Amino acid sequence: MTKIILSAVAGAAALTLGAHAASAQTLEAVKAKGYIQCGVSTGLAGFSNTDDAGEWTGLDVDFCRAMAAAIFDDPEAVRFSPLSAVERFTALQSGEIDVLSRNTTWTMSRDTALGLNFVGVTFYDGQGFMVPAELNVDSALQLSGASVCVQSGTTTELNLTDYFSANNMEYNPVVFEGLEEVNAAYNAGRCDVYTTDSSGLYAIRLTLDNPDDHVVLPELISKEPLGPAVRRGDDQWFGIAKWVYYGLVYAEELGISSENLEEMLASENPDVRRALGGDGTFGADMGLENDWLVKIVRHVGNYGEVFERNVGADSPLQIERGLNALYTDGGLQYGMPIR
Amino acid sequence: MTIATIDSSASQPARASLFYDPVIRGVVFQVLLALFIIYLVYSGVTNAANNLARAGIATGFGFLNNRAGFDIGQSLIPYTANSTYRQAFFVGLTNTIFVAAIGIFFATILGFIVGIARLSKNFLVRKVAEVYVETLRNIPLLLQLLFWYKAVLSALPAPRGSIEMFNSSVFLNNRGLIMPQYLAEAGASIFYASIAIGIAVAVVIARWAKKRQMATGQIFPTIRVALGLIIGVPLVVLFVLGVPFTAEYPELSGFNFRGGTTIRPEFMALLLGLSLYTAAFIAEIVRAGILAVSKGQTEAAFSLGLRPNTTMRLVIIPQALRVIIPPLTSQYLNLTKNSSLAIAVGYPDLVSVFSGTVANQTGQAVEVISITMIVYLTLSLLTSAFMNWFNSRVALVER
Numbered sequence: 166m167t168k169i170i171l172s173a174v175a176g177a178a179a180l181t182l183g184a185h186a187a188s189a190q191t192l193e194a195v196k197a198k199g200y201i202q203c204g205v206s207t208g209l210a211g212f213s214n215t216d217d218a219g220e221w222t223g224l225d226v227d228f229c230r231a232m233a234a235a236i237f238d239d240p241e242a243v244r245f246s247p248l249s250a251v252e253r254f255t256a257l258q259s260g261e262i263d264v265l266s267r268n269t270t271w272t273m274s275r276d277t278a279l280g281l282n283f284v285g286v287t288f289y290d291g292q293g294f295m296v297p298a299e300l301n302v303d304s305a306l307q308l309s310g311a312s313v314c315v316q317s318g319t320t321t322e323l324n325l326t327d328y329f330s331a332n333n334m335e336y337n338p339v340v341f342e343g344l345e346e347v348n349a350a351y352n353a354g355r356c357d358v359y360t361t362d363s364s365g366l367y368a369i370r371l372t373l374d375n376p377d378d379h380v381v382l383p384e385l386i387s388k389e390p391l392g393p394a395v396r397r398g399d400d401q402w403f404g405i406a407k408w409v410y411y412g413l414v415y416a417e418e419l420g421i422s423s424e425n426l427e428e429m430l431a432s433e434n435p436d437v438r439r440a441l442g443g444d445g446t447f448g449a450d451m452g453l454e455n456d457w458l459v460k461i462v463r464h465v466g467n468y469g470e471v472f473e474r475n476v477g478a479d480s481p482l483q484i485e486r487g488l489n490a491l492y493t494d495g496g497l498q499y500g501m502p503i504r
Numbered sequence: 505m506t507i508a509t510i511d512s513s514a515s516q517p518a519r520a521s522l523f524y525d526p527v528i529r530g531v532v533f534q535v536l537l538a539l540f541i542i543y544l545v546y547s548g549v550t551n552a553a554n555n556l557a558r559a560g561i562a563t564g565f566g567f568l569n570n571r572a573g574f575d576i577g578q579s580l581i582p583y584t585a586n587s588t589y590r591q592a593f594f595v596g597l598t599n600t601i602f603v604a605a606i607g608i609f610f611a612t613i614l615g616f617i618v619g620i621a622r623l624s625k626n627f628l629v630r631k632v633a634e635v636y637v638e639t640l641r642n643i644p645l646l647l648q649l650l651f652w653y654k655a656v657l658s659a660l661p662a663p664r665g666s667i668e669m670f671n672s673s674v675f676l677n678n679r680g681l682i683m684p685q686y687l688a689e690a691g692a693s694i695f696y697a698s699i700a701i702g703i704a705v706a707v708v709i710a711r712w713a714k715k716r717q718m719a720t721g722q723i724f725p726t727i728r729v730a731l732g733l734i735i736g737v738p739l740v741v742l743f744v745l746g747v748p749f750t751a752e753y754p755e756l757s758g759f760n761f762r763g764g765t766t767i768r769p770e771f772m773a774l775l776l777g778l779s780l781y782t783a784a785f786i787a788e789i790v791r792a793g794i795l796a797v798s799k800g801q802t803e804a805a806f807s808l809g810l811r812p813n814t815t816m817r818l819v820i821i822p823q824a825l826r827v828i829i830p831p832l833t834s835q836y837l838n839l840t841k842n843s844s845l846a847i848a849v850g851y852p853d854l855v856s857v858f859s860g861t862v863a864n865q866t867g868q869a870v871e872v873i874s875i876t877m878i879v880y881l882t883l884s885l886l887t888s889a890f891m892n893w894f895n896s897r898v899a900l901v902e903r
C-alpha cells in the first residue's frame with residue numbers, strides 16, 4: 166500500500182519535472198517568451214535585492230541582466246524569481262527558472278547529482294561569523310557553547326557542523342528556512358552568532374538595527390565559490406551563460422568598460438576587435454549576434470564595474486576585490502580568451 | 505474494495521446470459537479499474553525514473569544511509585552530525601509527533617473549558633470565551649506563530665539576565681526554560697515499577713467501584729484513592745529508596761547555560777500557537793455538541809436532584825461526546841498537519857529537518873517529499889483509526 170502511494174506521488178511529481186529537463190532548447194524558448202526567468206535570493210543587499218524603486222539590483226542580478234543584454238540587447242528583459250535556499254535547486258530542475266543566480270556555492274555534489282551545471286565563479290567567498298560587539302569575542306575559536314543562527318539548506322549548515330566538531334566546540338543550532346526569520350531571530354538576541362558567507366554577513370549587518378554593534382570575526386572557515394548555474398542537458402544555453410561570465414571578465418582584462426566602449430569599438434587591437442565582434446563569428450557560433458559583448462558592456466559594464474557598483478567601493482558593502490581581482494592583480498578572476 | 509451486490513435471490517428467473525449478470529459485471533468493472541490504476545502508477549513511476557535519469561538527477565532511496573553531516577537543535581532520540589539521513593528523518597518525525605501530541609492534549613483541555621464557558625450563565629465568562637474564539641479562529645495560524653515567537657523572545661531576557669526560579673535551579677531566558685536534569689541511579693527502576701503497579705491497581709479498583717455502584721448505589725472515592733496510588737505511594741517509595749536520582753543543575757558558562765534540559769523558545773511558541781488556535785475550534789465543537797443534547801435531559805437530571813456540575817459531567821457530556829468526537833478528530837488532524845508550519849519559528853519538525861535540510865543537501869526532492877507525504881498520511885490515518893475506535897466506545901448503546 167505505502168509503496169503504491171509512494172510511487173504514485175513520485176511519478177506525479179516527476180512527470181512535470183521531466184518534461185522540461187528533456188527539452189534542450191532553452192535559448193529558443195527564452196527568445197519566444199521574450200525574457201529570461203532568473204532565480205535570485207529573496208533579498209540580499211549587493212547580490213540580489215530590490216531597491217527603493219522596486220528594481221532588482223546586485224551582482225547576481227547583473228549577471229542575468231548581462232545575459233538578457235547579450236540575447237535581447239535589453240537588460241530589462243529579465244523576470245526574477247526570489248527563492249529561499251531550500252527552493253532554489255528544485256526551481257531550476259523543474260524549469261521554473263532558466264538560470265539560477267543566487268549566491269550559490271559550487272560544490273561537487275550539486276554539480277554532479279542535481280542535474281545542474283555551474284557556469285563559473287562570479288564571487289569567491291568563504292563562510293564567516295558575526296557576533297554582537299558586546300560579547301567581546303575576537304576569534305571564532307571562542308564561540309564554544311554559543312547559539313548559532315543559520316539558514317537551512319545551505320552549505321553554511323554543513324560547514325558550521327564541521328568547524329565546531331573539528332575544534333571540539335559545542336554549539337546550539339537555531340535553523341530557519343527564510344532569511345527574514347534568521348535575521349529577526351539574531352536581532353532579537355535568540356542567537357549569539359550569525360553565520361553565512363562573509364559577503365552575506367556584510368550585507369545582513371547593514372540591515373540590522375544597529376550595524377555598528379556587530380562585528381564580523383576574522384576567520385573564514387570554508388571555501389564558498391559562488392556562481393550561477395543552469396540545467397544540465399542544454400549545452401548551447403550552458404555555453405551562453407559561461408561566455409557571458411567570461412565576457413564580463415575578459416572585457417575588464419582588455420580594459421573595455423561602459424565608459425570607453427565607443428573608443429574601443431574603433432580599436433585596432435586584434436583581441437579587442439575579436440571580443441567586440443569586429444572580427445570572426447564568435448557570437449553567431451554560440452547562437453547570438455557577433456556584438457554580444459558590446460551589448461553586455463554597454464548595458465551592464467565589465468566585471469570590475471559590476472563588482473564595484475554592487476558590492477565594492479561604490480556600494481555600502483565596501484568589499485575589497487581580494488580574490489575577486491583579475492588574475493593580473495593577484496586575484497582569481499580569469500576570462501577565457503575569445504579566439 | 506467491496507463489490508456492490510444486488511440481492512439476486514433465488515426467486516429470480518433464470519438469466520439469459522452471464523453478460524447481464526450484475527454481479528459478474530460488477531467484478532469485471534472493478535478489475536478493469538484496478539488494472540487501469542496499476543497501469544497509471546506503473547507508467548508514472550517509470551516515466552519519473554526515466555526523466556530524472558535523463559536530467560542527471562540522482563534517484564533512489566540509498567541516500568538514507570549516508571552521513572547527514574548537519575546538527576539539529578532539538579532531538580528526542582540520540583543524534584549527531586555523524587548519524588545518517590535516516591536518523592535525521594526519525595528526529596524530525598519524533599519532534600513532529602511530540603509537539604502534535606502535547607498540542608492535542610492542551611488544545612483539548614482548553615477547548616472543552618472555553619466551549620463550556622461559552623454556555624455559561626455568567627455574562628463575563630461567556631463574553632471572554634466568545635472573544636477568545638472569535639479572535640483566534642480568525643487570524644491565520646502562521647501569523648499567530650510568528651507573534652508568539654516574537655512575544656516569547658522579546659519578553660525574555662538574555663542568558664546573563666535570566667529569570668531565576670526555585671533557588672537558582674531553573675532559569676528562564678531567550679534561549680529557553682532551562683531546568684535541572686535528573687539522571688537515574690540504581691534503584692530508580694523500583695520507583696518506575698511502583699508507578700506502574702499504582703496505575704494497574706487503580707484501574708482494578710475503579711472497575712470494582714463502578715460495579716459496586718451499579719449494584720448497590722454506594723459511591724467509592726475512586727479519584728482520591730487512584731491519585732494516592734499513582735502519586736502518593738511512588739513518592740513514599742522514592743524517599744524510602746533515598747531518591748535514586750542525581751540532579752544535574754544548569755550553570756551559566758560563557759554564552760549559555762550548560763547541563764540540565766532546555767525547553768527551547770521555538771517549541772514553546774509552536775506549542776502555544778497550535779494549542780491556542782486549535783482550542784478555539786474545539787470550543788465551538790464542544791459548544792455545538794452540548795447544545796445538541798436536548799434540554800429535556802437537563803431538566804430530567806435536575807428533577808432527579810442532580811446538581812448542575814454532576815448533570816454536566818454525567819448526563820450532558822457523555823451524550824454530547826457522540827456529536828463532538830467526529831469533528832474533534834478533524835481538529836486533531838489539522839493540528840498535526842499545521843505543525844508543519846514549525847519551520848517559520850525554527851522548530852526542527854519533520855518538514856523542516858527532512859523536506860527542508862535533507863531534501864536540499866541530497867537534492868532528492870521527489871523521494872523526500874514522497875516520504876514526508878506518506879508520513880503525514882499515516883499519522884492522519886492512525887489518529888482517525890484511534891478516534892473511530894473511541895467513538896464506537898462512547899456511541900449510544902441502544903438497549
Ligand SMILES: N[C@@H](CCC(=O)N[C@@H](CS)C(=O)NCC(=O)O)C(=O)O
Pocket residue numbers: 205206207208209248249250268269270316318319320321342343344361362365366389391
Ligand atoms: N552559499 C551558500 C549559502 C547561500 C545562502 O542561502 N545564503 C543566505 C544567507 S546570506 C541567503 O543568501 N539567503 C537569502 C534568501 O534566502 O533569500 C550556499 O550556496 O548554500
